[in-house]
Each structure stands twice: as structure tokens, then as C-alpha cells.
Amino acid sequence: MVNADKPGAGRSGRPRAGEERLSRQAILEAALRIVDDEGLEAMTMRRLAAALGVNPMSLYHHLPNKAAVFAGLAELVFAGMDNATAPDDDVDWRTELTRAAHAYRNALRAHPNLALQVLADTAAVSEVVVVTVEPFYRALDRAGLPPRQIFEAVNTLIDFIHGFTLGEASVRADTFELAPDLLERVSKLQPGQAPTLARIVGALGADGLHYEFDDGFETGLSVFVDGIATRFGL
Amino acid sequence: MVNADKPGAGRSGRPRAGEERLSRQAILEAALRIVDDEGLEAMTMRRLAAALGVNPMSLYHHLPNKAAVFAGLAELVFAGMDNATAPDDDVDWRTELTRAAHAYRNALRAHPNLALQVLADTAAVSEVVVVTVEPFYRALDRAGLPPRQIFEAVNTLIDFIHGFTLGEASVRADTFELAPDLLERVSKLQPGQAPTLARIVGALGADGLHYEFDDGFETGLSVFVDGIATRFGL
DNA sequence: AGCGAAATCGTACAGCGTATGGATGATTGG
DNA sequence: CCAATCATCCATACGCTGTACGATTTCGCT
Numbered sequence: 372m373v374n375a376d377k378p379g380a381g382r383s384g385r386p387r388a389g390e391e392r393l394s395r396q397a398i399l400e401a402a403l404r405i406v407d408d409e410g411l412e413a414m415t416m417r418r419l420a421a422a423l424g425v426n427p428m429s430l431y432h433h434l435p436n437k438a439a440v441f442a443g444l445a446e447l448v449f450a451g452m453d454n455a456t457a458p459d460d461d462v463d464w465r466t467e468l469t470r471a472a473h474a475y476r477n478a479l480r481a482h483p484n485l486a487l488q489v490l491a492d493t494a495a496v497s498e499v500v501v502v503t504v505e506p507f508y509r510a511l512d513r514a515g516l517p518p519r520q521i522f523e524a525v526n527t528l529i530d531f532i533h534g535f536t537l538g539e540a541s542v543r544a545d546t547f548e549l550a551p552d553l554l555e556r557v558s559k560l561q562p563g564q565a566p567t568l569a570r571i572v573g574a575l576g577a578d579g580l581h582y583e584f585d586d587g588f589e590t591g592l593s594v595f596v597d598g599i600a601t602r603f604g605l
Numbered sequence: 606m607v608n609a610d611k612p613g614a615g616r617s618g619r620p621r622a623g624e625e626r627l628s629r630q631a632i633l634e635a636a637l638r639i640v641d642d643e644g645l646e647a648m649t650m651r652r653l654a655a656a657l658g659v660n661p662m663s664l665y666h667h668l669p670n671k672a673a674v675f676a677g678l679a680e681l682v683f684a685g686m687d688n689a690t691a692p693d694d695d696v697d698w699r700t701e702l703t704r705a706a707h708a709y710r711n712a713l714r715a716h717p718n719l720a721l722q723v724l725a726d727t728a729a730v731s732e733v734v735v736v737t738v739e740p741f742y743r744a745l746d747r748a749g750l751p752p753r754q755i756f757e758a759v760n761t762l763i764d765f766i767h768g769f770t771l772g773e774a775s776v777r778a779d780t781f782e783l784a785p786d787l788l789e790r791v792s793k794l795q796p797g798q799a800p801t802l803a804r805i806v807g808a809l810g811a812d813g814l815h816y817e818f819d820d821g822f823e824t825g826l827s828v829f830v831d832g833i834a835t836r837f838g839l
Numbered sequence: 840a841g842c843g844a845a846a847t848c849g850t851a852c853a854g855c856g857t858a859t860g861g862a863t864g865a866t867t868g869g
Numbered sequence: 870c871c872a873a874t875c876a877t878c879c880a881t882a883c884g885c886t887g888t889a890c891g892a893t894t895t896c897g898c899t
Contacts, residue, residue, distance in 0.1 A: 502799050
């Protein structure tokens, strides 16, 4: 089998200089596109290779296995975080902490199909993540908290953000009607089973049953910020 | 091929009365055992069938597909929650809320290999989960919070527990040495990249770098409770 | 006795991740 | 300038997965 020399065509062997079709970066970008457009399950090595016009096995020269692809995507997600806001010594720590929390959440939301995977991997992920928490540390340091308490407070806040994002990602909408979901389930219970819940949900039914994730995040965030202030005497 | 009539043997066709080897319940219990003993990835339909001494396809008469198996397992996890503590009108809301939070966390921790899967599914899960949150509602109702705020507070707390459990489950240990993990990563950064973080982690290094998940949970929970109290004037 | 439904099994298919090895051009050392 | 090595890509193939389809056996009912 010899040369059929269309310049970029599917020839075997090492490509000519300047014709490389693959690179870690290019692969990860294609993978991200697939995940965003078609979901996590669509991201197979074969599908990814096809998107790049390449044989599946070629991918393994740039990434050791599929898990590494997802790890790379997790990095992309955190790298896409908006840390552009110049550290500003004039704003108070609450504002700064709130801003950091929003930036973190937004990074995770930018690729909803990926959020779950990223969260599952987070503990195992690279240096990018570490940099990511700097603003949280900065805000609480400027508030005057001692190191150990900063550490604990940041962990707590980030755990909340993770959990919130998890719920948000598995519902997949900005908004969420409680009526069909929660209310219907509650009404299916035997009467004595969850009386408080039933009563509270009933009372909620009187107002709106509408739930907005943005509002929920704001509320949760405020609770934790207030908690940090109270508990650590700020 | 005709009868080789060992009573429970691998004969084809419908089993004789009282010889049924399968049931939704039995399948789920076997699946849970596999997940606990060998991990999530080991739980394949073939492996599950083998554990029950049955042909893989037989499972599909009791459960529509593999996802349904995991959904069933999620129910088992929540059903295993310790709600035995009789509602006690004498303890204050903080105590009751704390107890509920621990019970919830413990249910998730009882099957660590499953935690991640359960968290991912939570939104889609059945009535069992709804009952599960009753103690949270009860505690905050007794604290005198209005419905809407109870709703938001419970969501926030549960999000925190989910996020915390997620981190805990992906580390897989009661304890967690920050030195090799966090410290090493921080030390790999370019000097200017995360100065506060570097300084705080350095200061932490002076004391112990030990992190205990139980303590972390306690702290986070306290922060939340203080936040509720402050924010809603309890 | 006969019949439909229920429970099980056997076979088979498409798709997955990836191990292995071969082709080809780039790069480098003599 | 040539030989050797290396980087990059491709073809084939293996063992595994979830599950569709259809046959087989027995139950429960009429």
C-alpha cells in the first residue's frame, strides 16, 4: 500500500511535518464538544476519534486511557473559571467570598453534562483545582481568620457548592416545578408517614411552588456566610 | 433436552412452584453485596446473574435494565436510614437537626462504593427519599421557621451533606493526610500563583496536617446551624 | 383438557476500551 | 549523506458489556 498523497488524508504512518492531526489539547477540545453537544455517554474513544478524523488507537499516543480524557476535561472546566477579577483590597470579605463562590459554581455550570463527572473526579484532580480555591482562602484570610478555621470554612463552603451543583446538574433546568415532582410524591405517602413534610409542602402550595436554582444558591450561600461569621466571630 | 430433575438446578423454562430463584428483592440484595464487596464496576448483569446462579437474561423479568438495578440500590440505601429515633418533643431544634443530618450521612456512608451512584441518581429517586427528609422538616418546623424558609434551609443542608459525602466517598478513608495530597500540590505551584493558599497551608503545616472527616462534618454542620440561627433570628 | 401468562435459558449482536504490531515519515548522530 | 531511532498513525483482534429475540417449561385458570 503506497502513497495516495492527498495532503491530510487517512494515510497510515507518521504524518508529514505540519500535518499532525492530534495533540492532547485538540483531543480534549473535541471531547469537550462531544460531551457538551451529545452528553457524557456519547463520549467514546471511537466517537472521539471519528470527530477528529482519526483512528481510535491514535488517541492513545497522547492520552493513556479514557479516564485520562475525563481528567483532562475536568482540568479544562476549572481552567475556565473566571478568576480574572483582580484581587481588590477594598471590598469586604463577604463580597469577596461570595464572588469566589459564584465563579466556582459558574465554572461547573458551564458544561452541565460534565459536572457530575468532574465532581466525582475532583479529589483526584491536578494542580488546577488547587489554584481554584485561592480566592476563598484570600477572602477569609483578609477577614482575619486563623489558618485552621480558614481551612475548615473553605471546605464547608466548597462542599455546599459541590452538593448544590450536583442537584442542579441532575435536574438539568434553571427552574424546577415542585408541583409535579415533590408535591406529587408527598401526596402518595400514607397519611402518618411524613406529617411535617406534608404540612409544609401543603403550605408552600399556597404561594408559588416555583423553585429557581439561582435563588436557592444565593440563599444557601448566605446561610453559610452568616454561619462562618457567627461561628468564628467575624 | 429433557428433565435432569435436580430440584433447583439450571433447568430451562419456568421453575416449579416454590422453586423461584429470583425476585426483585433477592436481585437487589445480591447486587448490593457485589457493590459492597467488589465495587461499582464489578456489578455487571452477568456477574449479578452468576451470583444468583441464574442466566443473565432472567434478571430482565424482574428489572427492566441495569439502571433500574442501581435505582433499586439507591432505595435500599435510603431505606436503611436510621429513622428509629422516636420524635422527641423535648430536645431543641439544633439537636434534632444535627441528629437528622448524621443519620442521613451515615446512610450514605454505609455503602461507600455506592455513594457516588446514589448521589448522581438522587433527583430521580422514588418516594423513599421523600420520607427521608421528614426529620429535617420537623426540626425546623419546631424551631418556628415559616414554610418557605424551612424548604430553603433543608435544601441547603442536604446539598452540603451531599457535597461532603461526595468528597468523602472519593477519598475513601476516615482520615486524610494533607501533607502528601494538598501540601505537595501547593508546593508545585509557581510562587505568585496562589500566595494566600500557600501561606495558609504552610501555617497549617506547623500544627498537624491531619484531617478527620468526622470533624469536618461536625464543623460544617455547626456552621450551617449557626447560619440558620443567625439568618432567621433563632 | 386446554390456554395464556410467567419465569427461565440459549443464542446472538452491536458496541465498548484497549493490547499488539506494523507502516511511514521526522529527527538525530556519525 | 546515510543509518538508526523515534514519534505518529492505522489495522486487526480480544474479551467484555448490555440487552433484543425467541424457545422452553411450568403455573394458574377456565
